[in-house]
Amino acid sequence: MTKLTETQTIILSAGAQRPDNIALPLPKGLAGAAAKMAVNRMIALGWLQEVDANLRRNEPLWRETGDGHGTTLVVTDAGLLAIGIEPVEANTARMGALRTQTEEPASCTTTESSPAPMPHTLREGTKQSTLIAMLRAPEGATMEAIIAATGWQAHSARGAMSGALKKRLGLNVTSETEDQRGRVYRIKDADRAQA
Structure with missing residues (x-):
């Protein structure tokens, strides 16, 4: 497996947190x-993909194609896996959004209800599951322990906690400081907090 550079990790982590996994804008200082x-x-490694930009939604442009259109960059499933995010989780959210756009309402008099969230499946042995x-664990984990177990740098670990764990998995x-x-970082489960 190819080891991620700091720049690659930043691009993929930021893209994983954006709608539709758009990888732009790139980090400050990375230009030309x-x-x-x-x-x-990253495209050669299969972590990013160049796709047509939706200019109506003001998606950021990676490059102009010369015919009044442009392309943007999105993080692929392989890119999500490279930073320890299970692609099933990201695809579930994307497919749910796509399904609601294509389905027609059954009746104008029905009330809308939010669909139940689909369960996330975690694959064993990934950095995210680790x-x-x-x-x-009751004792939680320090940043040093997380870095040692995952091989991530501190900013990548914090990005995974805020993006993948908090935003995507809820x-x-x-x-807290001990x-x-x-x-020390911990996951406080609702059932554990009530017990």
Whole structure:
């Protein structure tokens, strides 16, 4: 498996948190030839894909095609896997949005109700499942322990906790400072909090 650079991790983590997994804008300071080289490498690895930009939705442009259209960059399922996010989770949200756009209402008099969230399936052995197991342990986990277990850098671990765990999975990730260990991160489950 190819080891992610810091720039690649930042691009993929940011894209995973955006609607439709759009990878743009790129991080500050990454422009010109360096940006083109980084993006081309990630496309070659299958982590990013260049797709037609929806200009009506003001999607950011990666490049103009010359015919009044342009392309944007999206994080692929392989890109999500590279940062430890199970693609099923992202696709579930995308398919739900697509389904609601294509379905016609049965009757004008019916009231709309929000669909029940689909359960997320976590694949064992991924960095994300390792992170969740560490945070669910009663003792929680320090950033140093998370870095050692996943191989991520601190900003990637924090991005996974806020993006994948909190926003996508709806987990209650908390952090508190302990005298002996420093900052400790935990997942507070609703059933555990009530017990």
